[in-house]
Amino acid sequence: MIEVQDVTFAYPGNSVPALAGINLCVEPGEFLAITGRNGSGKSTLARLLNGLLRPKAGRVLVDGLDTADEASLVDIRRRAGIVFQDPDNQLVAATVEDDVAFGPENLGLPPAVIRQRVAASLAMVEIEALKDRPPHLLSGGQKQRLALAGILAMEPQYLILDEATAMLDPVAREEILGRVLELRRARGLAVILITHLMEEAVLAERMLVLSAGRVVLAGPPPAVMLQGERLAAVGLKVPVTVALGHILRRAGLQLPAGPVTAEELAEALWKLVSQK
Ligand SMILES: Nc1ncnc2c1ncn2[C@@H]1O[C@H](COP(=O)(O)OP(=O)(O)O)[C@@H](O)[C@H]1O
Ligand SMILES: [Mg+2]
Secondary structure (H helix, E strand, O other), X not given: OEEEEEEEEOOOOOOOOOEEEEEEEEOXXXXXXXXOOOOOOHHHHHHHHOOOOOOOEEEEEEOOEEOOOHHHHXXXXXXXXXXXXXXXXXXXXXXXXXXXXXXXXXXXXXXXXXXXXXXXXXXXXXXXXXXXXXXXXXXXXXXXXXXXXXXXXXXXXXXXXXXXXXXXXXXXXXXXXXXXXXXXXXXXXXXXXXXXXXXXXXXXXXXXXXXXXXXXXXEOHHHHHOOHXXXXXXXXXXXXXXXXXXXXXXXXXOOOOOOOOHHHHHHHHHHHHHHO
């Protein structure tokens, strides 16, 4: 479990905190989305979750290990891996394959295990064909796949994706997220999806909306989606499928309030039609 307890954080020289009074629990195997407009504090929160930043007040515990405890940081980062929006800061080696091997090598794993993890991770994000290439020559989307492979090879318990597929096209983005969610089902990996795309956030079991460094809404996506005005007030729009549901209800259709994805809306409409 990752526990964020009354956390406040301010960047040096900045009197306004980037995050204030944050409380959050991430259970093993959970799928949580964190959303909010640009500058709301999402990336700061991501960095607090695995000790890249330490709270100014409050505590962050990863499976009971305090991120303020220097001696626990290696263990914490092995458990909670972050993939960032900008992959350039995350790529370190001369070839794609070596880059993915870097993390497992630092864990001191036997070479055979490292080879197996590298191959599995490259396959997961479908960049096996690029394994001998130098990372700096890859496209933005390929670099994002590589950064994800590097973290997956560490076999974390918590995977934090901070706008980590932003450089991919929508089809590839959905495919990669699908792979990650398969891994969640297979291994009980917890997924913390940080995104400003509401269409993505509603796929999670639970979502959290940040605004100006505070949690302004939290709950299962269907419940959060009912708060259209509060979302609009913090610069967010409900996905088009949710908006369409609202319009159809206002027009008199007996649609339930729940559907948030196109599939769910289609299913609700189908039920309605087939009842008649
Ligand atoms: N390295 C930094 N130094 C100073 N201020 C920062 C730094 N990174 C982010 N901030 C500020 O902290 C706030 C939250 O930023 P961030 O966590 O990056 O938000 P988001 O990821 O939601 O866009 C913003 O006001 C931003 O300007
Ligand atoms: Mg960010």
